[in-house]
Amino acid sequence: MNYDIISRVLEFCSHDYILLSHCALVNSQFNLAASKLLYCFVTISPKFNPQAVLNLRDPGAIPKGSNFTSAFLPRYAPFVRVLEVSGHISPRPPPRNTLSEKIATALPTFTNLTSVIFTPVTYHEDLFAASIPILHNLSYLTELTVNASCTDDDHAPAIVQTTRLRRLSLKSPGRTILNLLPEWLGRLSPNLIELHLQDNCGSVTPGVLKVILPHVEHSLEAFALGLSYSLMNDDVYTFLDHLPHLKRLQLRYYWQLRPPKHQPTLSGLRSFSATYLAMHTRKEVDDFDKWVRRAISRSPALHVLSLLCEADEDDRVTYISHDALADHLVKKHADTLRVLDFSNAFLGVEALKEVLRVCTRLEVLAIQSGKESLDVLLTHVSSMKSRLRSISLNICNAPRNYQVDQVIIDDILRKGQPTLRRLAVDDTVWEATWFTSTEGQTSLIVQQAEDQTCSKM
Structure with missing residues (x-):
C-alpha cells in the first residue's frame, strides 16, 4: 500500500489512541506507521487515588491506560521520543515499589528519546535516583523538564x-x-x-x-x-x-x-x-x-498574545472588559498580530469590532464576550480582511437557558473568508469542510467536529 495514503489516513486520527490502535491491526505497514504515533509519547501519570495512599502494599503499579509497559518491547522502544512521569506516584519505598527500577531499566532502551519530563506530584524521594545518571548518556536528549523530585x-x-x-x-x-x-x-x-x-x-x-x-x-x-x-x-x-x-x-x-x-x-x-x-x-x-x-509596547513584530488566568474552580467569576488592552493592540500591533488568546479575558463588542476590522493578519482568535458577539461576527465576517482560520468564543453574561442558534453558526462559517474553518462556542466546536460528490459537485458542509478542541496555534 502507498505510504502516502497511510500517512494521510493516520493524520485524521493522530490524537485518537483508540483509532490508532485499530489502525495498527490492519496490516504490517499500518502497524509500523501507527506504532510510531502510539509510542512517540510515553506517559506514566496516575490520578489521585485515596485508597492507594492508604494501601501499605501498593507496589506502584503502572496505570492501566499507560503505554509504558509495551514501549519496553524492542520493536517499539526506538519510536519513543518523549517520556513523562507525572501525577500521583506511590510514595512507597523500594523494594516493594518497583517503579524506580522500571524507569531506570527503560531509559537506555529508548535510544531516540529527545524529551524527558519528571514532574510527579507525589513520589518517593529516590524515585529518579537511578534514572538521573542515565540521562547523561542519552545521545538525543535535548529537552528536560523537572521539579523538586530531581x-x-x-x-x-x-x-x-x-x-x-x-x-x-x-x-x-x-x-x-x-x-x-x-x-x-x-x-x-x-x-x-x-x-x-x-x-x-x-x-x-x-x-x-x-x-x-x-x-x-x-x-x-x-x-x-x-x-x-x-x-x-x-x-x-x-x-x-x-x-x-x-x-x-x-x-x-x-x-x-x-x-x-x-x-x-x-x-x-x-x-x-x-x-x-x-x-x-x-x-x-x-x-x-x-x-x-x-511589556509589549516596544515589540514591533509581535505575533502572539496570550492571557492565561490561573483562577481556582471556586473563584467568583467577574467579567470585566480588557478593551483598553485591545485598543492598544489595534493601534500598535494590528499589522503583525496573528494569534490573540483572550480565552480567560472579557472583550466588549465594540472592541471586538475594531479587532476584526483592523487586525488584518489575525489567524486565531479566542475571547470571552457577550451573546451579542455572535451577531458581530456574522456582520463582519464577510468583510474581514484577515485570514482567520479559527475562532473560539465563550459567551458570558447570558441567561441560563441561552442556546446558540445553529443557523448563525452555519452563516458565520459559510459567509466568512475561505480560511475560516473552525468555530467554537462555549463547549461546542463546529467545522466547515468542502465535500465533492460523485458527480463532481462541491459543497460546504458545516457540522460539529469529532475533535471537540479548538487549537490556538
Whole structure:
C-alpha cells in the first residue's frame, strides 16, 4: 500500500489512541506507521487515588491506560521520543515499589528519546535516583523538564551534569538548584535556547538573574518566569533588555505598589504570554492591562498574545472588559498580530469590532464576550480582511437557558473568508469542510467536529 495514503489516513486520527490502535491491526505497514504515533509519547501519570495512599502494599503499579509497559518491547522502544512521569506516584519505598527500577531499566532502551519530563506530584524521594545518571548518556536528549523530585538537595548535583540540552524547564526551583544553575548553564551554553523557571519562583532573586545572564544573553530565544515576590518589574525588565535574541516570553503578573521606571526593549519578541490570578475590580484589570502594554509596547513584530488566568474552580467569576488592552493592540500591533488568546479575558463588542476590522493578519482568535458577539461576527465576517482560520468564543453574561442558534453558526462559517474553518462556542466546536460528490459537485458542509478542541496555534 502507498505510504502516502497511510500517512494521510493516520493524520485524521493522530490524537485518537483508540483509532490508532485499530489502525495498527490492519496490516504490517499500518502497524509500523501507527506504532510510531502510539509510542512517540510515553506517559506514566496516575490520578489521585485515596485508597492507594492508604494501601501499605501498593507496589506502584503502572496505570492501566499507560503505554509504558509495551514501549519496553524492542520493536517499539526506538519510536519513543518523549517520556513523562507525572501525577500521583506511590510514595512507597523500594523494594516493594518497583517503579524506580522500571524507569531506570527503560531509559537506555529508548535510544531516540529527545524529551524527558519528571514532574510527579507525589513520589518517593529516590524515585529518579537511578534514572538521573542515565540521562547523561542519552545521545538525543535535548529537552528536560523537572521539579523538586530531581532538584532537591540530594539530586541536584547529579541532574546538573546533564548536557547537550536546548530546552530546560525547572518547576518551582529551590535555592539548591539555583545555586548550581550558573555552572550548569555554563556547560549548556551556547546550545541552550530556552530556559523556563516556572510556578513558585520565590527563590529567584535579582542576584540569581544577574549571575545567570552571562551564560544565556547571546543564545536565549525563549524565557519563562513564574511568581517571585523577590523581583520587581524593573529587575525583570533589566534582565530581559540583555537578551537580544528573545522571541518568546512568559511572565507571571502580580500587582506592585511602585510602577517600573522604564519599558523593556524587546524588538525581536514574537510571542508574549501573561499568567495572572482572577481579578474582580476595574482597577485590578486596568493595572494588569497597563502592565501588559508596557511589556509589549516596544515589540514591533509581535505575533502572539496570550492571557492565561490561573483562577481556582471556586473563584467568583467577574467579567470585566480588557478593551483598553485591545485598543492598544489595534493601534500598535494590528499589522503583525496573528494569534490573540483572550480565552480567560472579557472583550466588549465594540472592541471586538475594531479587532476584526483592523487586525488584518489575525489567524486565531479566542475571547470571552457577550451573546451579542455572535451577531458581530456574522456582520463582519464577510468583510474581514484577515485570514482567520479559527475562532473560539465563550459567551458570558447570558441567561441560563441561552442556546446558540445553529443557523448563525452555519452563516458565520459559510459567509466568512475561505480560511475560516473552525468555530467554537462555549463547549461546542463546529467545522466547515468542502465535500465533492460523485458527480463532481462541491459543497460546504458545516457540522460539529469529532475533535471537540479548538487549537490556538
